Structures are given as C-alpha cells and as structure tokens.
Amino acid sequence: MNGSVARWDRVLIGAQSQGLLFTGLQNAASGLAKMMGRPVSIGAPHAELVPISQITASVGGPDAEMVGIYLLMTDELPGQAIMMMSLSEALRLVDLITGAAPGTSVELGDIERSALAEAGNIAVAFFLNALGALAGTAARPSPPAVMVDMLGAILDVIASRAAAVDDNLLIVETTFNYPEGALQAHFWVLPDLSIES
C-alpha cells in the first residue's frame, strides 16, 4: 500500500518526529498504567537503526528465557511490535493486572497469557492512537501472540520478517518502568517501511 509509507514518514521524519514518537510511547505507558492501576514511566525512549545481528544485545543474552508479547500492526502504520520481559517480571505483571497479591501467579497458564496479551494489546493500541491523532490515521494491532522462550528464538520472529526487506531494523524503543513492582519491560515498535507490506 503506497499510502502506508507516507504515513510513517509523517511520524518518523522532520523536526516533530521525536516528539511524536515520544508522545506515542508515553501514551502506551499511560494505557498500561490504567490497566495496572499504577503509575508507569518510560525510560530511554529513542529510535535507532540496528543491524539484525545485534538485536538481542540491548535486551539480554540470546538464550535467556524471556516472555515476548508480539503483535503485528497493519493498515496505515504497518509493522511489528513487541513487549519483552523476564518470566518473573511477566508473572508480577499478571498479578498487578489482576489485582492479585504479589507472588500469586507462578506459571503462565491460559489466564495469565491472556492478561499479558491484553497488556501488549493496550500498549500498542495506545501507541498507535497517539500517532493516529497526529498523523491522521487509524491503525489497530493484531491479536497478540505470547511467546515464552529463549530471547534469540523470540527475536527470530521479528528478524525473519524484517530480513526479507533489509538487514537493519528501525526500532523505536523504550522501557516501561514500575519501580515498586520491580517491573521493567522492553517495548519495541518496528515500522515496516517497505512499499509492499
């Protein structure tokens, strides 16, 4: 869709782009905060072109066991998005979402995965909403996939989808921080800038 490149252009290029992305990421955090009923801040928001071979570096060792909540974005702002955290953080997040006492969730069953999926959904939807308001588009994420696996395996999903186009990934990233809950989740948005997406 030719139109989709132009839409990302509005967000990624120009003097206002940094502000737009920042607003998007902050909105994602506020969505998560609403869901958790607690304040969530963002850390080190930035957009970077990363060679595919190095994408695990900022998150952890490639065989570290992680939870990844993965979504596709389509329509006018196509691309991929993922929220990543350790298994223990994921369990803490589930407790915060469900309002259970800390330590209640001990493994990721269907209900827990569903809660995580919704967190990912909210984060990406709020991100896109902020951009939509500014870039004049409407975009929704796909239903999320919750993956529990080695980090490298999770990121294979992202890398293989993007590698068909380029060997550098444009990653818009931040961390969602909730200090009292010892929660720090990596959040990435990867715009798909190819003409045919």
Next chain:
Amino acid sequence: MVSNSLDDVLVAYGLGSCVAVCLYDQSARVGGMLHALLPNAPDGTGVQQNPIKFVQQGVPLLVDAVLKLGATPGRLVVQLFGGAHMLSAPGFRNSLNIGERNVQAAELALKRAGLRVHNQVTGGQIGRTVRLFMADGQVMIKTRGQEEQILVR
C-alpha cells in the same frame, strides 16, 4: 563460521525459526556451523554484503569453507538443528512457518552439495542453543527450560 582449532566451540544461541547446519570431519578435526535466518535471499542485490544468513546461499559457502580447511566430503558428519514454529498463536494461523521452510531449504541445499543429513533435532515450538565442539565433533543442545544435553548419535 568454520574452525580447525581444537579449542573452539561453535555456538548458535536461541534458535527459534533459525536453523544451524553443523558439519564435522572426525579425522581432519575440522568443522563449521551456519546459523541461518531465512531460506533464501530475496532476489536482487546486496547478498554478499548482507550479514543475514540465508540457508540456500549459506550452505554451499559453509561446505566450501570447511573443505578449504582440509575436510573430506565423504567424512563429513552433517547435523541440522532448529527450525521451530514460533508463531503458533491463534492470531497468526496464516503466518508462514519460516522454521519449517528453513529446514526444507537446508535439506535441499545439503542434498545439492552431495551431503546427507545424519542427524537432526528440528521443528517443534521451542528454542534451542547448540554448541559444536571442535575437539571431537560433539554437540550439546540446550532446549528451553531443560538442562543442556550431550547429543548421542
């Protein structure tokens, strides 16, 4: 990557849909590992500069490199790992199973190189880390959630 140094251990970390093609010559003590992301490179330019590994292009390069170090084709033990189906979630039913395509591409590329696969641990929906020890060609696999294991062939 290839090696003829006994101290070396070639490692492929966190194989999801990626595959690792491992070759080892017991007598020459020479071997190599290709860690590939996609079955083949997209048509067009830039494959040579491209650090991404493609199965179709990478396998012949791996075989050449290993032979150059002194391996003999007939003595190469060939093993294949990875190619898991990572996105099996309901929202992604239509997504391509890259893992499976990588495995198929590897089997085809190896066949074209005149090699047969002696052993493979592929498929499933789980991540693996694979180490190939140059000292004796032994392989250790760590599957997500389990202890590292020596692969007995």
